[in-house]
Amino acid sequence: MNAKTVLPAVAMTAVSMVLTLAVVMMWLGEAVPWPVALIVGLGIDGGWLATLAYERRLAAQGDHSPAVTGVGWCFGLLAAGVLVAHALTSEESAGAWLAVAWLPIAAKALWLVHGLWERTALTPAALGAIRGIQQEARDEAAVARARLRSEAATEETRLTAVTGAGARVARVQAKTAQTLSRAWSTLEATREGEDTGRALTSVTTRVTPGVTPRWELPVWGPVEPVPALTLDAPPTLTDEALDALVDQIRHSESPALSYREMASRFRADGHSASEVRLRAAWKRVAA
Incomplete structure (x- = not known):
C-alpha cells in the first residue's frame, strides 16, 4: 500500500x-x-x-x-x-x-x-490481530444465531407436543364425560320409571310380604368431613415430681450429668416440661 x-x-x-x-x-x-x-x-x-x-x-x-x-x-x-x-x-x-x-x-x-x-x-501483525478479532466476533455471532435457532426449534417442538397432548387429554375427558352423562341419564331414567318400580315390587313381594321396597340409586352430593382423631395430652408433672425425676436422671451416672445431658435424656424418655420449669427444677435440685 x-x-x-x-x-x-x-x-x-x-x-x-x-x-x-x-x-x-x-x-x-x-x-x-x-x-x-x-x-x-x-x-x-x-x-x-x-x-x-x-x-x-x-x-x-x-x-x-x-x-x-x-x-x-x-x-x-x-x-x-x-x-x-x-x-x-x-x-x-x-x-x-x-x-x-x-x-x-x-x-x-x-x-x-x-x-x-x-x-x-x-503493521502486518496489528492487521492480522484485527482480522483475527473480527473473525472471532463473526464466529461467536454465528454460533449465537445457531444456538438461538436451535432453541427456538426445540421450544416450538415442545410446545407442539404439549399442545397435542393437551388436545388428546381434552378429547378423552370430553368423551368420558359424555359417556358418564349418558350412563347417568340411563340410570336416572331407570330409577324414575314406573315399570321398573312395579317389576322390583313384584319380585320382592314374595320375600317380604306387606313391605313395599324403595329402590333408589345413589345420588352425587356433598361429602361430610370425618372428624379428626384427638390424642390425649400427656399429664403435666408437678414441681415435686419434676424435681424427683430431674434428680434421678442427674444422678443416674457418676459423675452427675450436666444440665444439657440431663435435658436431652429427660426428653428422650418421653417426659414433657417447658424449658423454664425444667431449668428451675435443675436449679432446685443442684442447690
Whole structure:
C-alpha cells in the first residue's frame, strides 16, 4: 500500500518539475540568457524538492512543521502560477498548457494523502490481530444465531407436543364425560320409571310380604368431613415430681450429668416440661 500512494506522488512531482523547468526556459529564454533561465527553473524545482525532502524527514520522525508545509505549498503554487501564466501569454497551445497547470497542486495533494496514510498505517501483525478479532466476533455471532435457532426449534417442538397432548387429554375427558352423562341419564331414567318400580315390587313381594321396597340409586352430593382423631395430652408433672425425676436422671451416672445431658435424656424418655420449669427444677435440685 505504501508504493501505491508514494509512486503517483513521485511521478506527478517529477512531471511538474520538468514542466516548470521547460516553461521557465521557454518563457525567460527570450528575455535573458538561457543559463539564467535554467538557474531560475532549477531554483523553483530545487526549493520545492528541498522543502518536500525536509517535510518527509519530519514525517519519518513523527513530527510536523506548519512552516515547512506552508513553504512547500508556496513552491507548488509558484510552479502552478508559472504554468498558468505561460498558458495565458502563449498564443499557441494555450489550452494544453492550462490542462497541465494543475499538476503541481495535484502533486502536493498526493503527498498530503501519502502523509495521512503513513500516520494511520498499521503493521502486518496489528492487521492480522484485527482480522483475527473480527473473525472471532463473526464466529461467536454465528454460533449465537445457531444456538438461538436451535432453541427456538426445540421450544416450538415442545410446545407442539404439549399442545397435542393437551388436545388428546381434552378429547378423552370430553368423551368420558359424555359417556358418564349418558350412563347417568340411563340410570336416572331407570330409577324414575314406573315399570321398573312395579317389576322390583313384584319380585320382592314374595320375600317380604306387606313391605313395599324403595329402590333408589345413589345420588352425587356433598361429602361430610370425618372428624379428626384427638390424642390425649400427656399429664403435666408437678414441681415435686419434676424435681424427683430431674434428680434421678442427674444422678443416674457418676459423675452427675450436666444440665444439657440431663435435658436431652429427660426428653428422650418421653417426659414433657417447658424449658423454664425444667431449668428451675435443675436449679432446685443442684442447690
